[in-house]
């Protein structure tokens with residue numbers, strides 16, 4: 001309980017001194033307070049964008065299968081993993097959204 005100096009922390013954005021109680025940096029406005037994890041969720045986790053990503057994944061996978069049928073193993077080996085990965089991560093995102101709502 002000694003000392004009346006304000007505790008400071010440094011801004012992660014500009015490196016300036018920020019009072020520990022402050023939620024944003026007085027210099028650049030960067031949020032320095034620890035935000036709940038949900039605040040950091042990126043913008044692209046909406047169901048619509050997951051659905052678009054799923055459609056893209058299916059389309060790319062289809063292209064890969066067509067490439068395979070056209071005896072183009074190089075194209076298939078590129079398109080199928082990308083397409084399946086895209087579709088699976090989109091499905092995972094949709095599933096997460098469903099669990100949260």
Ligand SMILES: [Zn+2]
Pocket residue numbers: 011012013014015016025026027028029030
């Ligand atoms: Zn700053």
